[in-house]
Amino acid sequence: MQNPYKAYPVRIDSIDVATEDKSLRTFTFVFLNPEDEQKFAYESGQFAELSIPGKGEIPIGIASSPTEKGFVRFTVFRTGLVTNHLHNMKVGDIMGVRGPLGHPYPLKDLEGKNIVIIGAGFAFTTLRSTIVYMLNPENRSRFGKIDVIYGARNPGMILYKDELTAWEQRDDINMHITVDGTDDPSWKYHTGFVPTITEKVAPQADDNTYAIMCGPPMMLKFTKPVLDKLGYKHENIILSLENRMKCGIGICGRCNIGKELICKDGPVFTLAQLKHMPEEDT
Amino acid sequence: MMKIINIDKQKWAGGVESLSKSYRLFGPVKDVDCHNFKELKQGEQPDLSYGNTKLSPKSVVFPPSEAMFTYSLDESNPEHHILKDVPKDYSPRAVLGMRPCDAKAVSLVRMNFDTPEYRDPYWMDAYEATTFVGLACENPCASCFCTSTGCGPYNEEGLDVLLVDNGNAYIAKALTEKGEKLLASGGFTDAGDASAVDAKKAAAEAKITAKIETDKLSEKVIMDLYDAPFWHDVAFACINCCTCTYACPTCWCFDIQDENKGCEGVRMRNWDSCMTPLFTMHGSGHNPRDKKHQRVRQRFMHKLKYFVDKYQKGIMCVGCGRCVQQCPVNLDIRTVSKTMNDYVAKS
Ligand SMILES: Cc1cc2nc3c(=O)[nH]c(=O)nc-3n(C[C@H](O)[C@H](O)[C@H](O)COP(=O)(O)OP(=O)(O)OC[C@H]3O[C@@H](n4cnc5c(N)ncnc54)[C@H](O)[C@@H]3O)c2cc1C
Numbered sequence: 001m002q003n004p005y006k007a008y009p010v011r012i013d014s015i016d017v018a019t020e021d022k023s024l025r026t027f028t029f030v031f032l033n034p035e036d037e038q039k040f041a042y043e044s045g046q047f048a049e050l051s052i053p054g055k056g057e058i059p060i061g062i063a064s065s066p067t068e069k070g071f072v073r074f075t076v077f078r079t080g081l082v083t084n085h086l087h088n089m090k091v092g093d094i095m096g097v098r099g100p101l102g103h104p105y106p107l108k109d110l111e112g113k114n115i116v117i118i119g120a121g122f123a124f125t126t127l128r129s130t131i132v133y134m135l136n137p138e139n140r141s142r143f144g145k146i147d148v149i150y151g152a153r154n155p156g157m158i159l160y161k162d163e164l165t166a167w168e169q170r171d172d173i174n175m176h177i178t179v180d181g182t183d184d185p186s187w188k189y190h191t192g193f194v195p196t197i198t199e200k201v202a203p204q205a206d207d208n209t210y211a212i213m214c215g216p217p218m219m220l221k222f223t224k225p226v227l228d229k230l231g232y233k234h235e236n237i238i239l240s241l242e243n244r245m246k247c248g249i250g251i252c253g254r255c256n257i258g259k260e261l262i263c264k265d266g267p268v269f270t271l272a273q274l275k276h277m278p279e280e281d282t
Numbered sequence: 283m284m285k286i287i288n289i290d291k292q293k294w295a296g297g298v299e300s301l302s303k304s305y306r307l308f309g310p311v312k313d314v315d316c317h318n319f320k321e322l323k324q325g326e327q328p329d330l331s332y333g334n335t336k337l338s339p340k341s342v343v344f345p346p347s348e349a350m351f352t353y354s355l356d357e358s359n360p361e362h363h364i365l366k367d368v369p370k371d372y373s374p375r376a377v378l379g380m381r382p383c384d385a386k387a388v389s390l391v392r393m394n395f396d397t398p399e400y401r402d403p404y405w406m407d408a409y410e411a412t413t414f415v416g417l418a419c420e421n422p423c424a425s426c427f428c429t430s431t432g433c434g435p436y437n438e439e440g441l442d443v444l445l446v447d448n449g450n451a452y453i454a455k456a457l458t459e460k461g462e463k464l465l466a467s468g469g470f471t472d473a474g475d476a477s478a479v480d481a482k483k484a485a486a487e488a489k490i491t492a493k494i495e496t497d498k499l500s501e502k503v504i505m506d507l508y509d510a511p512f513w514h515d516v517a518f519a520c521i522n523c524c525t526c527t528y529a530c531p532t533c534w535c536f537d538i539q540d541e542n543k544g545c546e547g548v549r550m551r552n553w554d555s556c557m558t559p560l561f562t563m564h565g566s567g568h569n570p571r572d573k574k575h576q577r578v579r580q581r582f583m584h585k586l587k588y589f590v591d592k593y594q595k596g597i598m599c600v601g602c603g604r605c606v607q608q609c610p611v612n613l614d615i616r617t618v619s620k621t622m623n624d625y626v627a628k629s
C-alpha cells in the first residue's frame with residue numbers, strides 16, 4: 001500500500017494573481033510523473049495537501065474540475081507560514097501535492113436536481129470546480145436548473161472574473177454576482193451581502209432543489225436562516241467546512257467536530273448532519 | 283492451544299540475553315526518580331520490579347518525534363524538493379514486561395492508525411514488528427482503575443505473551459504465535475502449569491477498588507453532554523500543561539513539522555496535545571477551541587463519548603491512572619466521567 005503521507009511531486013506551471021490586492025493567487029501544477037495524474041483522480045469538493053518540503057503542508061480545496069485534464073489548480077489566500085512561502089514561489093519550482101482527500105460534493109446524487117450554488121470570498125474554489133464540471137457538455141444535461149450566487153467584498157476581490165463573465169452569457173446557468181459595496185459607477189451586478197441577495201434571487205425550495213454552500217463562518221451563519229425561510233430542507237443544504245488539520249486522512253486527530261473528522265468524514269456535510277455536531281464556538 | 287511455559291527466574295536474565303540476539307528489546311528501566319520504557323542497551327536487563335512507568339510504552343511503536351521523509355532544498359540536486367523515504371529499522375523488536383493496561387491501549391490506538399481507508403505505515407510497521415510481552419500486576423497502584431475500563435491487571439488483549447510472577451518463576455502464557463516464537467527464541471521451553479493463575483488474578487483484581495463510571499455514557503446524546511453546564515467547573519483548575527496527554531497510553535494526536543539544516547531537511551511528526559490552543563488555531567487567527575473549557579471538554583468528550591460512539595468498543599481509557607497521578611491540579615478523569623455519566627439534560 002502506498003504511503004498516504006507522501007506527496008506526488010509537481011512543477012508549478014503557472015501562477016496568476018487572482019485578486020486586485022494580490023492576496024490570492026491561482027497556482028497550476030503539472031505532475032512530474034504523468035502516471036501520478038491518474039492516481040490523483042478527484043471529484044469536485046475534494047481537497048489536497050499542498051506539500052512544500054522545508055515549509056510544511058496546507059489543505060487546499062481543488063479549484064480545477066475533473067473535466068480539465070493535464071493539470072491541477074488551486075487558489076490560495078496568503079495568510080501564514082506556508083501560504084506566504086507559496087506566494088513567493090516561481091513558475092518551474094518543484095513541490096508536492098498529496099491527495100485527493102475528503103468527500104466530494106455528492107454530485108452523482110444530485111443528477112436531475114436543481115442546484116443553487118452559494119459562495120462568498122475565496123471559498124469559491126471548489127464551487128468553481130463544481131460549476132465547470134456541471135457545465136461540461138457531457139454533464140450539463142444531467143442536472144436541472146443551476147443558479148449561482150457569489151459574493152465578494154468589492155469588485156477587485158472577485159475570483160475567476162473571465163469565467164464568470166463567460167457564464168453570464170450562457171442561458172443554462174443563472175449568475176447572481178454581488179459585492180458588499182463599491183463606488184464603481186459602472187458596476188452592473190448586485191450590491192449587498194450574500195444572505196440578502198440569496199433571499200432575493202434564490203429559487204423557492206422544493207424536494208428537487210439543493211443548495212451547495214461554502215464561505216466564511218459569518219456568511220454561512222446568516223445564510224442558513226434565509227434558506228430556512230425559503231423552505232430548504234436541511235437534508236438539501238450541503239456545506240463544506242474547514243478546520244486546522246495536518247494529516248488530512250483522519251489520523252492526526254485535530255480537525256474533529258464531535259466524533260466527525262472534517263478531513264475524512266467531511267469536509268462536505270449536509271446541514272441535517274451538522275445539527276448533531278457541536279459547532280465548537282461556545 | 284495456548285502454550286504455558288515455566289520460566290525459572292534464574293534463567294530469565296540469560297533468556298533476555300538470548301532474545302537480544304534476534305530482537306531489539308525495550309523494557310522498563312530506572313529513569314532518575316521513576317521508571318520508563320527504553321531500548322535496552324547491550325547486556326542491560328529490564329527492571330521488572332517497577333510499579334508503573336511514568337510514561338506509557340506507546341513510544342515503542344509511536345516515538346515522540348519521528349522522521350517521515352527527508353528532502354533536499356539544494357536546487358543543484360536533481361531530486362531537490364522531492365520527499366524521500368527515511369530508512370527505518372523494522373526488524374523484530376519486543377517490549378518486555380509491559381502492563382496489561384498499556385497493551386490494551388495499543389490495541390485501542392491501532393483502530394486510529396489502521397483504518398479501512400488508510401494505513402499509517404510508520405505506526406503499523408513498528409506495531410507489526412513488535413512482540414508484546416506483558417507482566418501481570420500483582421500490586422496495582424492506588425490510582426489504578428483498570429477493572430472498570432474493560433481491562434484488568436491480568437488482561438491479555440494486545441499481548442503476545444503474559445508473564446505472571448509466581449515467586450521463583452514466571453508463568454508465561456503464550457497468547458499468539460508471535461509470543462510462542464519469542465519464548466522459543468529466549469530458550470524458554472520448560473512446560474509450565476497455569477493452575478495458580480486464576481486465584482492470583484482474582485486476588486490482584488480484588489486489590490483494585492477505584493472505579494470509573496461509564497455505564498450510561500453510550501446512551502447519552504453527544505450534543506447534550508457537549509452543551510452541559512459543567513465544563514467550566516471541570517476545567518477551572520486546569521493549567522493546560524499537557525502532562526495528561528503526554529503520559530496517556532491512548533493519546534495519539536500528532537503534529538507534522540519540517541526541520542531544515544542548511545539545504546537538507548526532515549519532515550518530522552511529533553506528539554501533540556489537544557490541551558494547547560495552537561492545536562486548532564486557524565491561519566486567520568480564528569480558533570474553534572480558543573478557551574480552556576473547550577479544550578478540556580474536547581479531551582474528555584473524545585475519550586469518554588466520541589470514541590465510545592465511533593467504535594462501540596468502550597471508552598478510550600484503560601485505567602492506568604497516570605493522568606490522575608501526574609496532573610498538577612488533581613483533575614481526575616473518574617470524577618469527570620461520573621459527572622458525564624450522571625448528567626441528565628433538561629428537556
Ligand atoms: C478542506 C479545506 C480546504 C481549504 N481550501 C482552501 C482554499 O481553497 N484556499 C485557501 O486559501 N485556503 C484554503 N483552506 C485554508 C488553508 O488550509 C489555510 O489558510 C492554510 O492552512 C494556512 O496555512 P499557513 O501555513 O499559511 O498558516 P499558519 O497559520 O502558519 O498555519 C500553520 C499550519 O496550520 C495548519 N492550518 C492553519 N490554518 C488552517 C486552516 N484554516 N485550515 C486547515 N489547516 C490550517 C496548516 O497545516 C498550516 O500549514 C482550506 C482549509 C481546509 C481545511
Ligand code: SF4
Pocket residue numbers: 519520521522523524525526527557608609610611612613
Ligand atoms: S495534566 Fe491536569 S492541568 Fe495539565 S493539562 Fe492535563 S488536566 Fe490540565
